[in-house]
Amino acid sequence: MQAQSEVYTLNPKIERIANILHLVGWVSFWLQLGLGAASALMLIFAISGRNFSQAVAPTPGVPVPTYTQGTTPGIGISIFWGICGILALLFTLYLAFRITRFSKRLRNPDPALHPHKAEVMKVLRVAVIAGFVGMLLTILGGGSGLGVLLSKSIAQPQGVAIYDPNRIIRSLDIFVATASMTGITAHFIGAVASLGLFNWLHPEL
Structure with a gap:
């Protein structure tokens, strides 16, 4: 039994597979x-930053526009799909961690503890x-966010001041679109x- 354990421990094929699983996992x-943490942080900033630009210094004689930061059409949908993408990323992180556990099990000298090919x-x-x-999911979020940016850029009049808050491209919109692109990269x-x-x-196992 001891000799069999040593053979499995020193098997170069099993050792190579374990090393690859460990490294890639x-x-x-x-x-x-x-990337998922960066995407989640950007979504958090986008959600909590809806009121960042609400404090506008009043100018005498100029009416101050009322900014409604949470009414941008499409942003809520983009945030929803971005959150769904983060949840899916948590599941893929769990699977990546399981791959590293397969590597640890393959290094065990007891061949009965090695994972089966079908399981891996x-x-x-x-x-x-x-x-x-x-x-x-994140493409859906990024597409809707980029659609918001495109519609706002087209709706902006050129060379004149903008007083309609719905036409202003805000950091909120860019945060959501960037978070989706980062999530796509992670997936x-x-x-x-x-x-x-x-x-x-x-062909190896």
Whole structure:
């Protein structure tokens, strides 16, 4: 039994697979976590920053416009899809962490504790699908946010002061669109990493 454990511990094929799972799993996890945190922070700033520009210094003789920061058409939908994308990213982060656990189990000298090929492939397959679903959600959010920016830029009169707050491009709109683009990047990294592992491990395991 001891000799069999040593053979499995020193098996170069198992060791190579464990190393690849460990490297790709952790790189994918930390990249997605960093980008997801940035996207979440931008969404938080966008939601909480609706009233940032409400304090306008009054000018004598000039009527002060009333800014309604939360009435921009399309921004609420963009924020909703962005939050859905963040939730999907949390699930892909869990799957990336599971991949690193597979690596740890493969390094165990007891072959009975090694993950089965079907189990690893199932997690990778689900991770690929979750990555593409997350990209779709954040694309919907980014598309609606960019649509708001486009409609506002077209509606702005050129060369004159703008007193209609609904025509002003605010930092809120840009934050939401940027958060969606960052979320798309995070989901893309997760999907590519999982798909690459799936294609590489299929003939290996």
